[in-house]
Amino acid sequence: MSVPVPGPRAAPPGEARTLPQPRTAAAPSDGGLSLLVIEDDPAGALSVPEMLDASGKPVRIRTARNLTEATRLLTDDVHCILLDLALPGACPEAGDALDTLREVLRLAPSHAVLALTAETDAERATEAVRVGAQDYLFRDELDERVLSRAIRYAVERKRADVAQRQLSESRLRAQENARLERGLLPTPLLDGSDLSFAARYRPGRSRALLGGDFYDTVRTPDGTVHAMIGDVCGHGPDEAALGVELRIAWRALTFAGLSGDVLLSTLQRVLEHERANEEIFATLCTVDIAPDGRTAGMFLAGHPTPLLVRPDSPLPLLLPYEDGGPALGLLPQARWPRHELELGAEWSLLMYTDGLIEGRVGAGTQRLGQEGMAELIGRQLQEGVRGEKLLDAAVREVRDLNGGELTDDVAVLLLDRGPLG
Helix, strand or coil: CEEECCCCCCCCCCCCCCCCCCCCCCCCECCECEEEEECCCCCCCCEEECCECCCCCECEEEEECCHHHHHHHCCCCCCEEEEECCCCCCCCCCCCHHHHHHHHHHHCCCCEEEEEECHHHHHHHHHHHHHCCCEEEEHHHCCHHHHHHHHHHHHHHHHHHHHHHHHHHHHHHHHHHHHHHHHHCCCCECCCCCCEEEEEEECCHHHCCCEEEEEEEEECCCCCEEEEEEEEEEECHHHHHHHHHHHHHHHHHHHCCCCHHHHHHHHHHHHHHHCCCCCCCEEEEEEEECCCCCEEEEEEEECCCCEEECCCCCCCEECCCCCCECCECCCCCCCCCCEEEECCCCEEEEEECHHHCCCECCCCCCECHHHHHHHHHHHHHHCCCCHHHHHHHHHHHHHHHHCCCCCCCEEEEEEEECCCC
């Protein structure tokens, strides 16, 4: 049985037409399939047969005479579009029929589209599939069986195409994130040093985005070991890319002989030129350890202060943070004072980003904080946990206290000297 497709009211003459935005198709639900027919036959000669979907429910049919009407009717529950290519003046908003098809594909990138044409116009039908339609139908074969099968096939094929594209995009993002992570987390250059090095990095994967935490450690020809850890505000590939640039710039400037306030001022200029907008800033902590390993100079740029562990102290010590300088990118003429550190013969130095201390403690609003983190590390040390196992245990306990994965990235760097590590 065939019934004429009812059409909505025509757009009033002179009605302003705005450029429609793309719509997203919903997966077929218990309500069955819905078909949108775009045709412009004032006589209503085009008839679409009544159909049942695979579950036995009637296929809902609505019609539009032009793209303006189609946009109104293209709700989320529409699963397939049947576009008549052969009828004259199919869509006044576009040029020829294939231009109309391209516009429909732009408006509904995730919807299945069927092209309808005359059997004598097979070449255009084939071109429609090349342009992006899932299939084509000839008007003379528009019966219930053929159309019902074509709709189901087009919907499933489009769904498979969308899933494949999303999988490909996901793989590309994973590859991009892997490249950025390799840039953020380099291999330390400590040849000739008696220091032990360990680091851990845990992205906040719940965001499915890479953050801007970064670190590096190098030994210069004079025997000084330079360690750095930083965090670009925000989350995503832009912030991660800026973190990579800052880390590479820090390594290059350090090998060029710059250190301390001069190095940080230069890094600030790099950030100012490379950041996407003026609101982006980065925190940084650098430590320059003397060749004998007993003393160091520390510079803070809005970053949490490191933790020092020594055998003569029962608890880890939070290094001084008073008079630290601002984060990079906040003040044009900023300065960063040097803090002199007495390390001793045996020690461990823990540097970290704020993701380690901003996790919650239990179900309330209390944050772990630096003091809580120092107590946590102290308990691990009393249990004899050292080195890389200490980092693993610390990150795991912080996550457990938070009640699940942390929302921010976590980077932790550990330098050890002597049996303490």
